[in-house]
Amino acid sequence: SKLIYVGSYLLERLAQLGVTSMFGVPGDFNLGFLDLVEDHPSMEWIGNCNELNASYAADGYARVNERSIGVLTTTFGVGELSAVNGIAGAFSEHVPILHIVGVPNTMQLKNKPMLHHTLGDGRFDAYTKAAEQFTVSQATLMNKTTAAYEIDRVLNDCITTRRPVYLTLPTDICYEKIPSDRLKVHLTSIPPENDEDVETFVLDEIVKLVETAGQDVVILVDACAGRHHVKAELKDLLTKTHFPVYAAPMGKSVVSESYDRYGGIYVGSISHPDIKEKVESAKLVISVGSLRSDFNTGNFTYSVPARKTIELHSDHIMVLHAKFPDIGMKRLLPKLTARLQPYKEEAKLLEVPLYKIVVPQEDNNLISHAWFWPRVGQFFRPKDVIVAETGTSSFGILDVPLPDDAVFLSQVLWGSIGWTVGSTLGAALAARDLGLGRTILFIGDGSIQLTVQELSSMVRVGVKPIIFVLNNSGYTIERYLHGKERKYNDISNWKWTSLLNVLGGEGASESYTVHTKDDLSKLLEDPTFAKAEKIQLVEVMMDKFDAPRGLKMQTELSGKTNKYVTVESTV
Amino acid sequence: SKLIYVGSYLLERLAQLGVTSMFGVPGDFNLGFLDLVEDHPSMEWIGNCNELNASYAADGYARVNERSIGVLTTTFGVGELSAVNGIAGAFSEHVPILHIVGVPNTMQLKNKPMLHHTLGDGRFDAYTKAAEQFTVSQATLMNKTTAAYEIDRVLNDCITTRRPVYLTLPTDICYEKIPSDRLKVHLTSIPPENDEDVETFVLDEIVKLVETAGQDVVILVDACAGRHHVKAELKDLLTKTHFPVYAAPMGKSVVSESYDRYGGIYVGSISHPDIKEKVESAKLVISVGSLRSDFNTGNFTYSVPARKTIELHSDHIMVLHAKFPDIGMKRLLPKLTARLQPYKEEAKLLEVPLYKIVVPQEDNNLISHAWFWPRVGQFFRPKDVIVAETGTSSFGILDVPLPDDAVFLSQVLWGSIGWTVGSTLGAALAARDLGLGRTILFIGDGSIQLTVQELSSMVRVGVKPIIFVLNNSGYTIERYLHGKERKYNDISNWKWTSLLNVLGGEGASESYTVHTKDDLSKLLEDPTFAKAEKIQLVEVMMDKFDAPRGLKMQTELSGKTNKYVTVESTV
Numbered sequence A, B: 001s002k003l004i005y006v007g008s009y010l011l012e013r014l015a016q017l018g019v020t021s022m023f024g025v026p027g028d029f030n031l032g033f034l035d036l037v038e039d040h041p042s043m044e045w046i047g048n049c050n051e052l053n054a055s056y057a058a059d060g061y062a063r064v065n066e067r068s069i070g071v072l073t074t075t076f077g078v079g080e081l082s083a084v085n086g087i088a089g090a091f092s093e094h095v096p097i098l099h100i101v102g103v104p105n106t107m108q109l110k111n112k113p114m115l116h117h118t119l120g121d122g123r124f125d126a127y128t129k130a131a132e133q134f135t136v137s138q139a140t141l142m143n144k145t146t147a148a149y150e151i152d153r154v155l156n157d158c159i160t161t162r163r164p165v166y167l168t169l170p171t172d173i174c175y176e177k178i179p180s181d182r183l184k185v186h187l188t189s190i191p192p193e194n195d196e197d198v199e200t201f202v203l204d205e206i207v208k209l210v211e212t213a214g215q216d217v218v219i220l221v222d223a224c225a226g227r228h229h230v231k232a233e234l235k236d237l238l239t240k241t242h243f244p245v246y247a248a249p250m251g252k253s254v255v256s257e258s259y260d261r262y263g264g265i266y267v268g269s270i271s272h273p274d275i276k277e278k279v280e281s282a283k284l285v286i287s288v289g290s291l292r293s294d295f296n297t298g299n300f301t302y303s304v305p306a307r308k309t310i311e312l313h314s315d316h317i318m319v320l321h322a323k324f325p326d327i328g329m330k331r332l333l334p335k336l337t338a339r340l341q342p343y344k345e346e347a348k349l350l351e352v353p354l355y356k357i358v359v360p361q362e363d364n365n366l367i368s369h370a371w372f373w374p375r376v377g378q379f380f381r382p383k384d385v386i387v388a389e390t391g392t393s394s395f396g397i398l399d400v401p402l403p404d405d406a407v408f409l410s411q412v413l414w415g416s417i418g419w420t421v422g423s424t425l426g427a428a429l430a431a432r433d434l435g436l437g438r439t440i441l442f443i444g445d446g447s448i449q450l451t452v453q454e455l456s457s458m459v460r461v462g463v464k465p466i467i468f469v470l471n472n473s474g475y476t477i478e479r480y481l482h483g484k485e486r487k488y489n490d491i492s493n494w495k496w497t498s499l500l501n502v503l504g505g506e507g508a509s510e511s512y513t514v515h516t517k518d519d520l521s522k523l524l525e526d527p528t529f530a531k532a533e534k535i536q537l538v539e540v541m542m543d544k545f546d547a548p549r550g551l552k553m554q555t556e557l558s559g560k561t562n563k564y565v566t567v568e569s570t571v
Ligand SMILES: Cc1ncc(C[n+]2csc(CCOP(=O)(O)OP(=O)(O)O)c2C)c(N)n1
Pocket: A389, A390, A391, A392, A393, A415, A416, A417, A418, A443, A444, A445, A446, A447, A448, A470, A472, A474, A475, A476, A477, A478, B025, B026, B027, B028, B075, B078, B079, B082
């Protein structure tokens, strides 16, 4: 069989998985591998400004190119450790990333000299030990005999668990030659069949509960429905059963938000009253891919007790209080749909609130959150990729119905600010490959400062996102939590509209400041702006103390505004 | 005794240690603590743009304010993990940093709900486990009874080992009240007395070896001499013995470079031939605080075998091949000086090469490395703080003698690019407090892109460094290692002279581009520029393939330019 470099074997596997762009920063221990990447016919090397941003980009790429994975390449120590937060975030939010680290050669790994990028005390395993905390699987390629197997093992773990994995590539191993036969058998993320007996038992149980509920059933969609690829199965379930469906914040856009049986976002006590009532009064809730984090549940204020909930997960099913390990939803869902179809007529009678939002009339021209979010909602188009940063943006966007086939990215559980900048780069590249629409980012003036340099990579690779920077003089979300007037919540004001020019975008970008509702409306109605044929940045002037409904409710409800840490008593 | 908050106890300890500025980024789990910081009379909160930059700033601060420590405050998960690389770098390079992490309250830490910033799987200890790899000591304050003890324990480890430590501060514990009496006893970094018998034995051995060597002795100064505070003891040794002294790159500026018995930088095979000859032909080398990393030794090309070397360390002494554990140099040095003083007359006869550099005559006006470094050398003044980024800068600066009491910062072992930007902020703040001179940074166009936003913090806090950005169209140091013409070594060209304006510096900053030797000389001779009363950025246009002597030698010597990874065969 044909011999190929270990590095090339790895690249072929990635190509098979549909990876088209790889992210990272060069460093002397990965340069040889980067030669292979640069020379690969179908792979594009996206050199990022720094490694954290690169990990965010790989994350955003994986979320949009959801059949594939994100790939991050860094160098030993300094590079890989810069990306730890990005990888941990991908772990937390179930995003598959392969982190390839170029490391010294195997002789050095054994002899442990005091190389640059080491801790100076001979501990060469410290970085891997750290990585073990934040990845589901790790491999160090120490010889060519097992290299292909090890690569396949971590990749397999990555695509099946939808979580990050870690691979160290010593400089010498990268150029060892190995047989390529294994490549003929592709890796697959499709889970094996469930145990038939248990599965049938579970299905029977569910059908019984649906009957008992008099078909008063609601479907609740969450993060892992998207991450574990059951969108199609879910759509089938919905259209064939007509059950009303709602989404948690992390499940937003998994089900089309224009679907007539879709009622909007359920997030415990901070849901719209209508939605709250409908979800909580249902006799039975079938929850798909749930992830019950504080901000995804309105600070743990779900009033949907286990005794009326069926939870479908990628690797287990909960029927009320009973757990069925190793039964996965991917295989179960089609069978469930077939069994539930007969209940469709009754389900049709269940009313679903109309999920829409009206642009309010306000008696001044300032851009308030109450006005801003519905207004930009009118600007969205089918297939747009919409990214919202933690802060007022991530709360504001929740009330806005997104168009058909829109893709929504936010980091509700991990909530690392700055993430969206890298993530928008990755998302825009994936969107380009998949023929999706515009990529539109909403980000606060505080958050963008963490990772701002990655705008330069967007310019360089030629993606054209529209970036709304909410200029509200600092960390507004934090002012709501604590320290309203504190200096530590202030930030430096930048010349936002010159940023793209300085970062390499002169001629290739446009920037605007909007002070009023009229300014913004005019811009949104400008067809050239809407076409997004250049990268564009819009500085949106907002009041320091204004916030969207959701954020205000969160703090009002808990009655703790300005007390120390809102979530303190939620357990 | 007076009761104070745990958070206040911590701040008082830091104030006692001479900490005046604290770095970090707010987050909901540290906001309460930040109230205490903001209200503290002698502590300044420096809000950074992101956590990695903040850790770099704490590092730079600690290196300049060398009797004190750096302090970094971040939030649970997202914040702390963003700083891992910065902390690991401080570990590697022996820089004392206290990393304070604001974490959920103790009830939540016990019950482990799915809070934002968690991994979603209930592992609340993952971040601490990662921190264990990169800090010498960790504490989680779980109750008020042991809080003061635990704070003192980690601080004590920090100041004695001169390495980073990790402290998690739960939101509730921060505001628990505890007695303040312990504060009366200050913490001290001065090591205990050495065992007298062993110490005397070691001294006898050393004196015997000096005699045997016919007083042909050379002192070699390295990183840990500075880090472990033996500058004064060392100076005393030098002036009383008159032994010639040389420095490793990491020991640069520990001994005044204008001292007439100082011969310059010894870095194995890439040393100047004169220096190499003198050091390697000496009969005995007394090495102080050595740290034998690849780049600190010319890729392990020291020709100073153990059989003619005495190594003084903070926690042990090596006499030729014999190790004496637990004998530290801080206590030993004064006694050694007393014993060696009698050999002064003979030592005076040993010749020391003059460490100076001449600005070469070149027949064109382009700014070459060969010309640039000696030229800027003429610009330096006593007490300037000089920071050099990994890349052509860190090699170029080595040949330039620094003036008296200049402070030199570089990351020779860890070598994480972007570090100098944060580090310059911290260094400039410490320099301001200590009444030092200007802070002058040399950084490549590639490196500055990693951490550029921190220029904005410099503007905000009002420090006025001079920043030389070497614009050589990408990663030149890497081109010398591998991939000379590869695209992955290219970067995006920014409008460098508009950067400070965009990042909040309009009116408060000046920026310049110099294309020629004449341009640069004119600027350096401009008294307004030299006074540095505003923050200033100088874009220095250089050839893509030009490099300083040291870097060229490193790659030529190893004869491996453009082979895969230069350091590959050095073990
Ligand atoms: C990496 C990281 N550091 C710190 C935080 C804490 N934090 C959460 S939101 C926020 C402020 C965001 O401010 P901005 O982006 O301006 O949003 P807005 O003003 O619209 O709320 C901060 C500092 C975090 N979540 N992640």
